[in-house]
Amino acid sequence: xxxxxxxxxxxxxxxxxxxxxxxxxxxxxxxxxxxxxxxxxxxxxxxxxxxxxxxxxxxxxxxxxxxxxxxxxxxxxxxxxxxxxxxxxxxxxxxxxxxxxxxxxxxxxxxxxxxxxxxxxxxxxxxxxxxxxxxxxxxxxxxxxxxxxxxxxxxxxxxxxxxxxxxxxxxxxxxxxxxxxxxxxxxxxxxxxxxxxxxxxxxxxxxxxxxxxxxxxxxxxxxxxxxxxxxxxxxxxxxxxxxxxxxxxxxxxxxxxxxxxxxxxxxxxxxxxxxxxxxxxxxxxxxxxxxxxxxxxxxxxxxxxx
Ligand code: ZN
Numbered sequence: 001x002x003x004x005x006x007x008x009x010x011x012x013x014x015x016x017x018x019x020x021x022x023x024x025x026x027x028x029x030x031x032x033x034x035x036x037x038x039x040x041x042x043x044x045x046x047x048x049x050x051x052x053x054x055x056x057x058x059x060x061x062x063x064x065x066x067x068x069x070x071x072x073x074x075x076x077x078x079x080x081x082x083x084x085x086x087x088x089x090x091x092x093x094x095x096x097x098x099x100x101x102x103x104x105x106x107x108x109x110x111x112x113x114x115x116x117x118x119x120x121x122x123x124x125x126x127x128x129x130x131x132x133x134x135x136x137x138x139x140x141x142x143x144x145x146x147x148x149x150x151x152x153x154x155x156x157x158x159x160x161x162x163x164x165x166x167x168x169x170x171x172x173x174x175x176x177x178x179x180x181x182x183x184x185x186x187x188x189x190x191x192x193x194x195x196x197x198x199x200x201x202x203x204x205x206x207x208x209x210x211x212x213x214x215x216x217x218x219x220x221x222x223x224x225x226x227x228x229x230x231x232x233x234x235x236x237x238x239x240x241x242x243x244x245x246x247x248x249x250x251x252x253x254x255x256x257x258x259x260x261x262x263x264x265x266x267x268x269x270x271x272x273x274x275x276x277x278x279x280x281x282x283x284x285x286x287x288x289x290x291x292x293x294x295x296x297x298x299x300x301x302x303x304x305x306x
Contacts, residue, residue: 011067011304014056015296018042018073018102019121020094024293025052027059027066031297032132035063045100053109068115070299072124072292073102075151079118079166087118117299121292123160125248125285126153128295134286135246142242143285144169144232147249150196154240170196174231181224183207199228201251217256225251226260233261233282234268243276248285258284 010029017024023042026034036059042048060066076090087103103118119127126135126143135141141155152169154161161167171194178184178198185207188197197203204212208221215221233245247258262278275281285291 013300017292115303117303122151124295125291128291145249230264
């Protein structure tokens with residue numbers, strides 16, 4: 001806990017949404033209203049860290065000293081502060097990033113030690129939605145993002161759940177529903193039939209030869225997509241029993257898809273669970289593309305013990 005005189009201005013928070021394709025950096029005193037923001041393509045680690053540091057030095061010159069840093073990174077990453085390699089990116093196909101000690105290198109580039117909170121990008125987005133978005137005030141939240149991959153985060157009474165590492169909800173195993181459509185697409189190199197392999201954006205594109213946004217709303221692609229995603233929602237319901245399932249990411253935005261998922265989940269649930277009405281149980285996030293950076297700013301605030 002950092003103590004400040006009551007009359008002082010609120011602390012300046014710094015945050016990074018460290019994606020595999022782009023980095024977003026921001027500073028704020030109120031996480032929901034960034035004062036300054038920048039985004040650039042993710043390069044090699046050294047170059048990327050140098051750009052981050054340059055932005056924060058510039059932001060600091062304008063808005064004063066930075067008090068803490070929140071990071072939501074692409075994974076896998078070592079989130080456990082007790083681990084010797086805490087703050088490191090683990091084995092990743094992303095060139096140059098495997099075992100890169102991101103937190104240590106950022107502190108070095110910023111020229112000082114400061115309180116840091118380190119999470120996955122998906123967990124950061126889940127936290128952003130929980131504090132300022134569609135999951136505000138909800139006790140138990142399962143957040144899924146369906147886009148280039150499928151990821152997920154779980155919040156219990158406002159706290160992110162980590163498990164031994166972090167949830168990999170995209171790799172829940174699902175039955176093969178492709179066969180009924182004369183298809184057999186899956187894009188995960190590790191599993192025969194997982195959610196990400198069957199229902200991510202690249203799976204849709206490979207299966208139907210067109211990206212999701214090019215497929216009309218009445219295309220059979222969406223019936224199949226809804227069936228896979230409803231299975232993911234059903235498995236999360238069985239394993240975790242949330243109050244709310246939030247479906248983020250580009251694919252979820254497809255017009256009519258969420259209604260199809262709700263109908264299919266209702267059918268699959270078979271009356272076994274006492275679930276809220278589907279329109280309240282399965283929802284779209286409300287912060288859109290800002291969820292990750294807002295969540296990373298929330299992490300920075302929490303790193304101060306606030
Ligand atoms: Zn998989």
